[in-house]
Amino acid sequence: xxxxxxxxxxxxxxxxxxxxxxxxxxxxxxxxxxxxxxxxxxxxxxxxxxxxxxxxxxxxxxxxxxxxxxxxxxxxxxxxxxxxxxxxxxxxxxxxxxxxxxxxxxxxxxxxxxxxxxxxxxxxxxxxxxxxxxxxxxxxxxxxxxxxxxxxxxxxxxxxxxxxxxxxxxxxxxxxxxxxxxxxxxxxxxxxxxxxxxxxxxxxxxxxxxxxxxxxxxxxxxxxxxxxxxxxxxxxxxxxxxxxxxxxxxxxxxxxxxxxxxxxxxxxxxxxxxxxxxxxxxxxxxxxxxxxxxxxxxxxxxxxxxxxxxxxxxxxxxxxxxxxxxxxxxxxxxxxxxxxxxxxxxxxxxxxxxxxxxxxxxxxxxxxxxxxxxxxxxxxxxxxxxxxxxxxxxxxxxxxxxxxxxxxxxxxxxxxxxxxxxxxxxxxxxxxxxxxxxxxxxxxxxxxxxxxxxxxxxxxxxxxxxxxxxxxxxxxxxxxxxxxxxxxxxxx
Numbered sequence: 122x123x124x125x126x127x128x129x130x131x132x133x134x135x136x137x138x139x140x141x142x143x144x145x146x147x148x149x150x151x152x153x154x155x156x157x158x159x160x161x162x163x164x165x166x167x168x169x170x171x172x173x174x175x176x177x178x179x180x181x182x183x184x185x186x187x188x189x190x191x192x193x194x195x196x197x198x199x200x201x202x203x204x205x206x207x208x209x210x211x212x213x214x215x216x217x218x219x220x221x222x223x224x225x226x227x228x229x230x231x232x233x234x235x236x237x238x239x240x241x242x243x244x245x246x247x248x249x250x251x252x253x254x255x256x257x258x259x260x261x262x263x264x265x266x267x268x269x270x271x272x273x274x275x276x277x278x279x280x281x282x283x284x285x286x287x288x289x290x291x292x293x294x295x296x297x298x299x300x301x302x303x304x305x306x307x308x309x310x311x312x313x314x315x316x317x318x319x320x321x322x323x324x325x326x327x328x329x330x331x332x333x334x335x336x337x338x339x340x341x342x343x344x345x346x347x348x349x350x351x352x353x354x355x356x357x358x359x360x361x362x363x364x365x366x367x368x369x370x371x372x373x374x375x376x377x378x379x380x381x382x383x384x385x386x387x388x389x390x391x392x393x394x395x396x397x398x399x400x401x402x403x404x405x406x407x408x409x410x411x412x413x414x415x416x417x418x419x420x421x422x423x424x425x426x427x428x429x430x431x432x433x434x435x436x437x438x439x440x441x442x443x444x445x446x447x448x449x450x451x452x453x454x455x456x457x458x459x460x461x462x463x464x465x466x467x468x469x470x471x472x473x474x475x476x477x478x479x480x481x482x483x484x485x486x487x488x489x490x491x492x493x494x495x496x497x498x499x500x501x502x503x504x505x506x507x508x509x510x511x512x513x514x515x516x517x518x519x520x521x522x523x524x525x526x527x528x529x530x531x532x533x534x535x536x537x538x539x540x541x542x543x544x545x546x547x548x549x550x551x552x553x554x555x556x557x558x559x560x561x562x563x564x565x566x567x568x569x570x571x572x573x574x575x576x577x578x579x580x581x582x583x584x585x586x587x588x589x590x591x592x593x594x595x596x597x598x599x600x601x602x603x604x605x606x607x608x609x610x611x612x613x
Contacts, residue, residue, distance in 0.1 A: 145198070316346050419542075475515070
């Protein structure tokens with residue numbers, strides 16, 4: 122018996138996710154009313170044990186509040202730590218943590234603003250599975266072979282990068298706060314590196330010269346080379362980008378805003394390979410004992426990022442102040458409830474939301490309304506895979522006031538899709554040859570083929586090699602139509 126073939130199959134998986142509740146308090150002078158609250162989170166990997174991965178993080182809260190006839194921002198940063206448990210986590214595993222704030226609340230409590238955020242943290246890692254298969258059986262044992270695809274990790278790396286921009290400040294006199302989100306649009310493997318392209322979408326809330334608030338949307342493209350030892354140009358590359366910090370400053374006297382964003386890029390380079398494995402055996406002369414193992418062969422496709430829009434209307438209740446114009450939109454989010462492939466078409470379902478801060482001229486005050494828009498949209502993606510994982514980020518929201526009591530909302534959402542195909546197969550891991558099979562002299566074996574039957578299946582039924590089936594049944598061609606009378610004249 123020859124040596125075994127060892128197959129190492131790697132796949133990028135979302136191991137698990139957990140939720141952390143983070144609270145913070147910020148003392149205030151005087152009375153105020155909270156208009157909106159938003160938060161951004163970052164997470165840093167910690168120790169990894171069998172079945173458990175720890176991390177630490179920060180949440181930055183930014184709350185717009187009405188103090189009398191003036192709107193101001195209350196900001197506070199809270200640190201937290203937590204852990205994620207999953208059976209697939211192994212000691213020393215390299216894990217990327219992707220945090221997402223899924224709910225924020227703020228209230229005034231005893232001379233302070235109390236903020237609470239629910240942070241959903243997803244753990245992403247490379248999971249490895251090893252399989253063994255016989256290379257070639259002994260002489261006299263016939264083997265059916267199959268070419269299978271599998272992926273092997275060549276490189277993975279995390280790197281902190283910086284993105285800067287300078288934009289016109291318009292009528293801004295002061296930056297109240299900024300929120301930024303990053304979208305990866307491409308990842309290209311190179312020798313020893315992964316080239317990551319994408320854009321940072323920043324939403325800067327400012328105070329104007331007229332002591333009003335407004336918002337500036339800034340799109341900053343980026344292209345970064347992340348060192349990834351072991352990567353080659355033939356690999357398929359993947360990347361995630363999370364915003365660790367973002368800051369914006371109005372430059373007095375120069376009519377511009379300086380933007381600085383810190384990103385964490387996690388990159389992976391995968392090599393897709395093909396290997397021929399033994400999936401079945403039989404012997405015409407001896408009894409054999411066969412040991413098999415079930416395997417799943419995993420093939421990945423390059424990530425795809427597409428942009429689509431979600432629109433709808435939100436009415437104001439009759440007891441709410443009328444809206445004269447929209448000041449800003451804060452705390453935007455998108456949650457996906459389902460992403461599925463049906464007949465090679467991808468459909469995404471979920472919910473987008475946020476807070477609309479608007480101005481009422483009669484009272485000379487700001488007010489706010491939360492919006493939630495469910496959606497189910499087909500994405501412009503032709504999918505040949507059978508598994509899909511997706512993330513969605515709101516990159517822009519346009520709001521228009523209709524008749525003082527209805528808001529028209531149009532949101533732009535970037536969907537990043539990771540697709541793969543998983544095919545099960547049976548591997549022959551061991552064959553033991555036993556006693557000879559008793560056979561009378563000049564015996565004849567007759568087999569009636571079934572529709573779609575292969576040459577290999579016919580050979581097993583006739584207890585001879587596939588070549589002998591062809592030799593003795595030249596008029597029949599596999600795969601068989603069904604009903605063919607196949608014969609094996611076998612001598613002792």
